[in-house]
Amino acid sequence: MRQINAYKETKEEIVAPRDMERRIFERVTDQLRLADKEESRTEFFHRAVLENRRLWAALASDVVDPSNQMPNELKAGLLSLAIWVERESSSIHSGDAPVSGLIEVNQAMIAGLSASS
Secondary structure, eight states: OHHHHHHHHHHHSOOOHHHHHHHHHHHHHHHHHHHHTSSSOOHHHHHHHHHHHHHHHHHHHHHHOTTOOSOHHHHHHHHHHHHHHHHHHHHHHTTSSOTHHHHHHHHHHHHHHHHHO
């Protein structure tokens, strides 16, 4: 929930939408990095994965919104990533996958959003 509140607070600032999205991805990814350093899968670890999952669910919702004017190919790619994040998150929560994949995908998103600014 903390990341959602951070999203709302960031949204209230006067920034370009891509910058806002980049900041959100940076915050969530920082939490994933911290969680990845934990010795065990603590509540903090699971919350970090959950917040990332929520971020990607929000992104997927935005992508399928009829008013979204992104190119269809980009929408399809982002939706595919969101589905992968959902599945990977389930595997991570159950202990079957590391967090590193989520971090890598988020870093790619950050790089893309930074290049677009």
